[in-house]
Amino acid sequence: MKTIVIDARGRSCPEPVIMTKQAIGTLDKSSELHVLLDTTVAKENVKRLFKKEGFRTDIKVQDNDFLIVAQKE
Amino acid sequence: MKHKSIIFTGGIIGILSVLLVKLGNPGNMGICVACFIRDIAGALGLHRAGVVQYIRPEIIGFIIGAMIISLIKKEFRARGGSSPFIRFILGFFVMIGALVFLGCPLRLILRLASGDLNAILGLVGFTVGIWIGTHFLRKGFTLGRNYSQSKANGFALPIISIGLLILLLAKPTFIFFSEKGPGAAHAPLLIALGAGLLVGALAQRSRMCLAGGIRDVFLIKDIHLLAGFISIFVVALIANSFFGFFNLSFVDQPISHTDAIWNFLGMLLAGFAAVLLGGCPLRQTIMAGEGDTDAAITFMGLLVGAAFAHNFSLAATPAGVGFNGKLAVIIGIIVVLSIAISNIKSIKKLN
Numbered sequence: 001m002k003t004i005v006i007d008a009r010g011r012s013c014p015e016p017v018i019m020t021k022q023a024i025g026t027l028d029k030s031s032e033l034h035v036l037l038d039t040t041v042a043k044e045n046v047k048r049l050f051k052k053e054g055f056r057t058d059i060k061v062q063d064n065d066f067l068i069v070a071q072k073e
Numbered sequence: 074m075k076h077k078s079i080i081f082t083g084g085i086i087g088i089l090s091v092l093l094v095k096l097g098n099p100g101n102m103g104i105c106v107a108c109f110i111r112d113i114a115g116a117l118g119l120h121r122a123g124v125v126q127y128i129r130p131e132i133i134g135f136i137i138g139a140m141i142i143s144l145i146k147k148e149f150r151a152r153g154g155s156s157p158f159i160r161f162i163l164g165f166f167v168m169i170g171a172l173v174f175l176g177c178p179l180r181l182i183l184r185l186a187s188g189d190l191n192a193i194l195g196l197v198g199f200t201v202g203i204w205i206g207t208h209f210l211r212k213g214f215t216l217g218r219n220y221s222q223s224k225a226n227g228f229a230l231p232i233i234s235i236g237l238l239i240l241l242l243a244k245p246t247f248i249f250f251s252e253k254g255p256g257a258a259h260a261p262l263l264i265a266l267g268a269g270l271l272v273g274a275l276a277q278r279s280r281m282c283l284a285g286g287i288r289d290v291f292l293i294k295d296i297h298l299l300a301g302f303i304s305i306f307v308v309a310l311i312a313n314s315f316f317g318f319f320n321l322s323f324v325d326q327p328i329s330h331t332d333a334i335w336n337f338l339g340m341l342l343a344g345f346a347a348v349l350l351g352g353c354p355l356r357q358t359i360m361a362g363e364g365d366t367d368a369a370i371t372f373m374g375l376l377v378g379a380a381f382a383h384n385f386s387l388a389a390t391p392a393g394v395g396f397n398g399k400l401a402v403i404i405g406i407i408v409v410l411s412i413a414i415s416n417i418k419s420i421k422k423l424n
Contacts, residue, residue: 010218012155012351012367013285017293018210040148041280049293064150064221 002031008046009038009065016042017049024053027072035068043068076300082272082279083304089268090183090305091312093131096260100318100327101184104131104272106354107168107177108328110372111379111388112256113237116249119376120383124254128241130262132358134269136234139277139362141270146278151227153366156216159412160367163346164374165381166405167354170342172379172388173335173398174198175328177354178283178347181340182302184329186309188321191329191336198337200287202344207291209413214349216416219367227364230372238266255328273362282356284347328391335394335402342405349413 004023008016020035027033033055037043043059043066050057055070090103102108108125115126143149171177174195176184181199184192206214240248241262251257259265275281279301286299313319323331330336347353350371352360357375360368382388387401 010152010155010220012216012219013282014210014288014292014351015215021293039150040146044280048295048297052293052295 002028003034004031005034005036007036008042009036011042013041014045017045020046020049024055029072033068033070035070037066037068038064076297078279079281079297079301080304082275082281083301084308085275086179086272086281087186087305087308088312089272090179091309091316091318093260093265093268094318095316096264097258098260098265099255099258101187101189102176102180102255102328103183104268105176105180105183106132106135106358107171107375107379108175108180108255110168110354110375111172111382114376114379115251115256115383116240118247118249119380121249122383122388123249123256124251125256125383126249126251127256127259128237128248129259130238130241130266131269131272133234133238133241134266134271135273135276135355135358136231136362138270138273139359140228140231140364142274142277143363148277149227149364151222151224151364151366152219153222153226153370155219155367156416157367157370159216159416160350160371161374161377163350163409163412164357164371165378166409167343167346167350168375168378169382169387169401169405170339170344170346171354172382173339173394173402174343175330175389178340178343179305179353179355182283182305183309184326186306187313187326188319189326189329190321190323191326191331191333194333194336195340198340199284199344201337202341202346203284203287203348204291205341206345206348206413207288209417210288210292210348213417214413215418216349219365222366224364226366229366230361230369273359276355276359277363280356281359282352284344284353285356287344288348330389330391330393332389332393335389335399338402338406339389339394342402342409345406345413346409349409
């Protein structure tokens with residue numbers, strides 16, 4: 001299984017969403033997307049995008065950062 | 074409901090904006106982030122336009138309200154370092170554009186909601202500016218990432234805003250307060266401060282952003298933030314009709330001019346620069362309260378922009394836009410375009 005990691009920590013709105021959307025375009029069915037974020041706002045925005053694009057997400061908190069693990073449903 | 078929080082916040086902003094006018098704020102200016110920062114610049118003597126000088130407690134409320142709620146919700150985080158000086162310049166030109174139109178994006182909606190048809194030109198300009206900005210975002214425009222900073226950084230602007238509140242209460246002679254004009258029109262201090270605190274807290278929770286509302290429609294076909302925009306409009310429209318403030322026309326609108334091209338271009342500049350910043354003046358002010366020092370720098374850019382706008386007669390008046398204002402908008406569009414082009418970090422094409 002391929003894993004694509006996006007580090008969008010510290011990026012202004014809406015860059016984390018754009019970076020994620022861009023990565024979704026390159027994804028095949030079996031691969032997993034890991035998005036690293038450091039604000040609740042970015043976490044909410046990226047989560048909303050994943051939901052809209054039909055992804056299952058799992059959110060982990062690591063220190064002060066969030067890791068969203070997403071996979072196509 | 075899916076967009077509950079943002080619609081609720083929009084509704085509260087809509088009703089409070091009209092009530093603040095009823096209680097003494099200038100027409101269609103219950104809340105205007107750009108105008109209020111401009112009034113603060115005047116009160117501090119950074120510009121000497123005698124009719125627009127007042128320390129607006131609403132702005133203090135936005136910053137402190139956002140700070141308190143973000144501390145409670147553990148979202149307060151001192152951070153910064155994402156191209157601060159470029160953000161300052163973008164903030165400066167957002168203010169120039171807004172003062173040529175005569176209002177920030179929030180006042181644009183409030184003007185629309187009271188029947189000021191000139192605001193339609195502003196809305197079209199704002200939308201086009203945002204559309205241009207999203208083109209650069211798609212191409213990989215970025216001001217770079219920010220980094221965590223020491224807590225003191227994040228508290229600096231909130232502490233300054235407490236200082237402003239003290240100056241407002243103490244009224245020392247070196248602070249200017251308008252005796253006539255929009256600067257002399259204001260709701261009672263405690264009510265204005267309370268409204269500011271409430272809006273600051275709600276906007277922090279709901280992430281209300283007027284530039285973001287239109288941007289997300291273009292960029293990701295998402296109407297979440299736009300729902301807040303529409304909610305402000307609908308509620309303010311109803312409240313304006315109730316109080317008899319609604320007057321559908323181009324002429325004789327409070328603090329507004331009928332120069333269509335410059336209403337359009339002023340807001341195009343504001344929209345374009347706001348998208349590159351990642352948010353409208355309201356959102357920047359709220360983020361400045363959450364510890365984002367890049368937003369605090371943007372706030373200072375807005376403040377200095379307002380001072381320049383009045384020191385060099387760039388701001389419009391109800392009579393229209395002068396030569397200096399027109400030139401400043403054109404220079405602004407060129408500067409913002411240059412910033413947009415020169416900060417593209419090549420990325421793979423967005424699908």
